[in-house]
Amino acid sequence: MxxxxxxxxxxxxxxxxxxxxxxxxxxxxxxxxxxxxxxxxxxxxxxxxxxxxxxxxxxxxxxxxxxxxxxxxxxxxxxxxxxxxxxxxxxxxxxxxxxxxxxxxxxxxxxxxxxxxxxxxxxxxxxxxxxxxxxxxxxxxxxxxxxxxxxxxxxxxxxxxxxxxxxxxxxxxxxxxxxxxxxxxxxxxxxxxxxxxxxxxxxxxxxxxxxxxxxxxxxxxxxxxxxxxxxxxxIQSDATRVAALLSGEVDMVYPVPQQDVARIEGNDGTKVIKGSELRTMMLAMDQHRDELQNSDAKGKNPLKDKRVRQAIYQAIDMNAIRDRIMGGTSHIAGTMIAPGINGYDPKLDDRAAPYDPEASKKLLAEAGYPNGFTFTMDCSNDRYVNDERICQAIVGMLGRVGLKVTLNAQTRSKFFEKVLSRDTSFAMIGWQPLSYDAHSTLQDTMNTPVEKVGTYNVGNYSNPKVDELTQKIEVEVDPAKRNAMIFEAMMLDKADYGHIPVHQAGLAWGVRKGVNVVQRSDDSLELKWVSVD
The missing domain is CATH 3.40.190.10 (Periplasmic binding protein-like II)
Known part of the structure; x- marks a missing residue:
C-alpha cells in the first residue's frame, strides 16, 4: 500500500x-x-x-x-x-x-x-x-x-x-x-x-x-x-549589500544587519521581513588533545577540565552579546537545539550557570590556573550574523578573567577547512539540523567522532552515555520515550559543559516592495516561490 x-x-x-x-x-x-x-x-x-x-x-x-x-x-x-x-x-x-x-x-x-x-x-x-x-x-x-x-x-x-x-x-x-x-x-x-x-x-x-x-x-x-x-x-560587506537594495540595484538582500533595519523600513520602496533562526550558535572546546595547541599550558590541556570549561561559560555575558551586538533580536540559548526543533524542551533552555566573572576566576584557580593561560579562538568572519564581532566580544570577556585568547577570524572556506579537520582549540560554529530533529544535533555535533558521525563535533566532546542515547533515539518510535532520551542526552552535555550554546539569531531579509518571497525559519530562499510585480 x-x-x-x-x-x-x-x-x-x-x-x-x-x-x-x-x-x-x-x-x-x-x-x-x-x-x-x-x-x-x-x-x-x-x-x-x-x-x-x-x-x-x-x-x-x-x-x-x-x-x-x-x-x-x-x-x-x-x-x-x-x-x-x-x-x-x-x-x-x-x-x-x-x-x-x-x-x-x-x-x-x-x-x-x-x-x-x-x-x-x-x-x-x-x-x-x-x-x-x-x-x-x-x-x-x-x-x-x-x-x-x-x-x-x-x-x-x-x-x-x-x-x-x-x-x-x-x-x-x-x-x-x-x-x-x-x-x-x-x-x-x-x-x-x-x-x-x-x-x-x-x-x-x-x-x-x-x-x-x-x-x-x-x-x-x-x-x-x-x-x-x-x-x-x-556581497560580503553589510553596508554595500544594504546600499544595493536601497539603490534598486537588487530586489532582495539577506541577512540585514540589525542596525540597518530601520533604514530599510523607512525607505518607501523597501521593507524588512523578520523571523527567528533554527540554527544554534555554539562554542566548541578541544577536549581530546593531551596538550592544548598554541598555549603556554605546556604538557597540559586545561580544556579537559570541567572546571575550566565552566569558568569559560560563566565568563561570557550572553545578555551583553544579545543587547549590544545582536540588537536585542537573538534568543539566548540554554541548550543545543532551538525552539521549533523536534525534541526541544523549554526546561532545557535555562542557562547551566549564571554570568559570574568572579566565579570563573575561582574555578580557574581551583583547576590550577590562577593566572589563566593562552590559547587561540577560531571564528568565521563572513558566515554567521555578526560572527567576528561576537568572537571579539568573547575574547574580551575571557581576558577579564585572565584567559589570554588570540582571535583567528577567517573567511568561511578557510574556517571550515581548519575546524572540520579538528585543528582547533576553541571555536564558534553554528548547527541547524537538516532534519529539524534533535537527533541530528546529537549525532553530528555531540556524538564521539567516529566514521560518519560526530563530523561537526569539532571539540571532540565524548560521553559514552550520550553516544548510547543517540543510537537509541534514532530507532525509537514512541515520541514520549524518544523525547525523554533527548532530554537526558542534552542534560548530560549541559552538565559536562561539553559545549557552550550561545544563541539563535534573528532573521531579517530586506526586499523591494512588489517582490514576494516566502521566509522559512531555516533561512532558505526558495526561488520557485518568488514572484515580482
Missing part, C-alpha cells in the same frame, strides 16, 4: 574561477521578470555532496532535489519520491515520480538514486551523516528504490531532505563520480557545473562574482513563480 507520507508525516509534525555556461537559456528567459538578489557569500561548491553548510545546500536546492522535500512551513512534502513506506522495519521504500528529467534531458531512474546515495557515502562527502544508518541501497525496479538499514530507523525520510540526487550518466561522463570535498580542497567537474532536476538551472556563473539562473524547462513541478531570470550576487 502506497501512502504519501505514512509514518513520517506524524513524526515530522511532532519533530518537525568562472565556470562555463552549462545549458543554453530558454528563449523566454530574455522576457518576463528578472529577480536580482544578494547574500553575503557565494555557494562553497556546486557539488551537492561537498559541504554540509546551510546556505550552500539551500542555494543548490534550486538546481538539485532530494527524494523528500520541505514545504513552506518546513513540513515534509513529496519531491523526487511521491510516496515512501516501510515494507519491513529496517527497509524504507521510495517510489519515484514518473516523467522526471534532469536539465540535460536525461530521464531520472532508480539507477540515479542508487548512484547518488552511494556517492554520498563515499570518502570526501560531507553529507554521509544523512544516510549513516543505511547499509545497502537497492534498485527494485526503474522507479523504486529500497534503503536498507541494519536496524530500524523511523526518521530516515526527515534526515534526507537535503540529500540531493545527481545524474549517474552525467557524473560518469564528466569524471565526477566521487564527491569533491571542500574541506580537502578537492575539485572536479561537479564543483563548477551542475545538472539537476530542480526548478532552476544555471545559465552562467562567475564564482564569487555573479551567477545567472533560468527556469528548467524540464522541471516536473507546477510553476508558481513569474520569474524568468535570476541574478545572484555575493
Amino acid at each position: 502506497r501512502l504519501p507520507l505514512l509514518l513520517t508525516t506524524a513524526l515530522s509534525a511532532a519533530f518537525l574561477a568562472a565556470a562555463p555556461v552549462l545549458f543554453p537559456a530558454p528563449a523566454q528567459a530574455q522576457e518576463g521578470k528578472t529577480f536580482r538578489y544578494a547574500y553575503r557569500v557565494d555557494p562553497a561548491s556546486l557539488d551537492p555532496h561537498a559541504l554540509a553548510e546551510t546556505f550552500t545546500l539551500s542555494w543548490l536546492g534550486q538546481v538539485y532535489e532530494p527524494l523528500v522535500g520541505r514545504g513552506k512551513k518546513l513540513e515534509l512534502v513529496p519531491a523526487l519520491a511521491t510516496t515512501w513506506e516501510q515494507p519491513e522495519p529496517n527497509v524504507w521504500r521510495f517510489h519515484l515520480r514518473e516523467g522526471v528529467k534532469f536539465a540535460d534531458g536525461t530521464p531520472l531512474t532508480a539507477d540515479d538514486v542508487v548512484f547518488s546515495l552511494q556517492r554520498v557515502k563515499k570518502d570526501g562527502s560531507d553529507m554521509a551523516y544523512t544516510v549513516a544508518s543505511v547499509t545497502d541501497i537497492k534498485k527494485v525496479d526503474d522507479l523504486t528504490v529500497d534503503l536498507v538499514m541494519a536496524k530500524p530507523n523511523p526518521i530516515l525520510p526527515v534526515q534526507i531532505t537535503s540529500t540531493y540526487i545527481m545524474s549517474k550518466a552525467w557524473a560518469e561522463k564528466n569524471g565526477a563520480t566521487a564527491p569533491a570535498s571542500v574541506k580537502a580542497k578537492v575539485e572536479n567537474f561537479a564543483s563548477t557545473n551542475a545538472n539537476g532536476t530542480g526548478p532552476f538551472m544555471i545559465a552562467s556563473r562567475q564564482a564569487g562574482v555573479k551567477t545567472e539562473l533560468v527556469p528548467n524547462p524540464n522541471w516536473w513541478g507546477e510553476k508558481s513563480s513569474n520569474v524568468d531570470k535570476v541574478v545572484f550576487t555575493p
Whole structure:
C-alpha cells in the first residue's frame, strides 16, 4: 500500500574561477521578470555532496532535489519520491515520480538514486551523516528504490531532505563520480557545473562574482513563480549589500544587519521581513588533545577540565552579546537545539550557570590556573550574523578573567577547512539540523567522532552515555520515550559543559516592495516561490 507520507508525516509534525555556461537559456528567459538578489557569500561548491553548510545546500536546492522535500512551513512534502513506506522495519521504500528529467534531458531512474546515495557515502562527502544508518541501497525496479538499514530507523525520510540526487550518466561522463570535498580542497567537474532536476538551472556563473539562473524547462513541478531570470550576487560587506537594495540595484538582500533595519523600513520602496533562526550558535572546546595547541599550558590541556570549561561559560555575558551586538533580536540559548526543533524542551533552555566573572576566576584557580593561560579562538568572519564581532566580544570577556585568547577570524572556506579537520582549540560554529530533529544535533555535533558521525563535533566532546542515547533515539518510535532520551542526552552535555550554546539569531531579509518571497525559519530562499510585480 502506497501512502504519501505514512509514518513520517506524524513524526515530522511532532519533530518537525568562472565556470562555463552549462545549458543554453530558454528563449523566454530574455522576457518576463528578472529577480536580482544578494547574500553575503557565494555557494562553497556546486557539488551537492561537498559541504554540509546551510546556505550552500539551500542555494543548490534550486538546481538539485532530494527524494523528500520541505514545504513552506518546513513540513515534509513529496519531491523526487511521491510516496515512501516501510515494507519491513529496517527497509524504507521510495517510489519515484514518473516523467522526471534532469536539465540535460536525461530521464531520472532508480539507477540515479542508487548512484547518488552511494556517492554520498563515499570518502570526501560531507553529507554521509544523512544516510549513516543505511547499509545497502537497492534498485527494485526503474522507479523504486529500497534503503536498507541494519536496524530500524523511523526518521530516515526527515534526515534526507537535503540529500540531493545527481545524474549517474552525467557524473560518469564528466569524471565526477566521487564527491569533491571542500574541506580537502578537492575539485572536479561537479564543483563548477551542475545538472539537476530542480526548478532552476544555471545559465552562467562567475564564482564569487555573479551567477545567472533560468527556469528548467524540464522541471516536473507546477510553476508558481513569474520569474524568468535570476541574478545572484555575493556581497560580503553589510553596508554595500544594504546600499544595493536601497539603490534598486537588487530586489532582495539577506541577512540585514540589525542596525540597518530601520533604514530599510523607512525607505518607501523597501521593507524588512523578520523571523527567528533554527540554527544554534555554539562554542566548541578541544577536549581530546593531551596538550592544548598554541598555549603556554605546556604538557597540559586545561580544556579537559570541567572546571575550566565552566569558568569559560560563566565568563561570557550572553545578555551583553544579545543587547549590544545582536540588537536585542537573538534568543539566548540554554541548550543545543532551538525552539521549533523536534525534541526541544523549554526546561532545557535555562542557562547551566549564571554570568559570574568572579566565579570563573575561582574555578580557574581551583583547576590550577590562577593566572589563566593562552590559547587561540577560531571564528568565521563572513558566515554567521555578526560572527567576528561576537568572537571579539568573547575574547574580551575571557581576558577579564585572565584567559589570554588570540582571535583567528577567517573567511568561511578557510574556517571550515581548519575546524572540520579538528585543528582547533576553541571555536564558534553554528548547527541547524537538516532534519529539524534533535537527533541530528546529537549525532553530528555531540556524538564521539567516529566514521560518519560526530563530523561537526569539532571539540571532540565524548560521553559514552550520550553516544548510547543517540543510537537509541534514532530507532525509537514512541515520541514520549524518544523525547525523554533527548532530554537526558542534552542534560548530560549541559552538565559536562561539553559545549557552550550561545544563541539563535534573528532573521531579517530586506526586499523591494512588489517582490514576494516566502521566509522559512531555516533561512532558505526558495526561488520557485518568488514572484515580482
